[in-house]
Amino acid sequence: MTFEDFRNKLVFRNGPEDPIYKPIPPEVPLPQYITNTVFGLWDQAKENLVVETLESLYNSPSDKAKDLMHDLIFSHLFVYRSTNGSRADHDVTGLAIDFSDVGDLKYIGGDGTIKDMSFERLLIHELYHAIKDYKDLKDPVTGDPYSATDQRFYNHANFDHLGQTVNETNEVMIEAGLETEEDARVGYDATWKVSDTLKLVSFPYA
Secondary structure (H helix, E strand, C coil), X not given: CCHHHHHCCEEEECCCCCCCCCCCCCCCCCCHHHHCXXXXXXXXXXXXXHHHHHHHHHCCCCHHXXXXXXCCCXXXXXXXXXXXXXXXXXXXXXXXXXXXXXXXXXXXXXXXXXXECCHHHHHHHHHHHHHHCXXXXXXXXXXXXXXXXXXXXXXXXXXXXXXXXXXXXXXXXXXXXXXXXXXXXXXXXXXXXXXXXXXXXXXXXX
């Protein structure tokens, strides 16, 4: 597969009200991905940004980025614009990008300091959900994926604070030369509520 093959599978949509949107049969419940999304409208500049970013990742030294795009076995990947957070769903082979997440969303990096979410990291993360059906955090006892409201056993010896999606996204970002291990996320959790003056120095993760 070339990047152009992958590009031809990208379908930019404005949401269920879009005239070209193929509605899900009424007897099939809408997935959470659709029902919880407040859709925005695409413009050519934002579409170009998505395509150019993905092409740059495809042509980067990251074999994992290429492998991820090659794993899109479906005939399409719907790409929506969201105004209430980025998300993805494997069942409808789609992802929704909230551009306000870029820069506004913060996480702790490997050096213990607060990092801004990059557009590349955001896209890769949602692609892993949409294409590979990777989940985020899992219950360390049952192995079941956590829902947004589940209590998390952070102190359990087997709790994976990264999760498969973040872990593999870290690897792509480092392979592609976009981040170092000091930039990589050390946990799944991220937030918008961070003081501009807050900075953690030499945080003892090691």
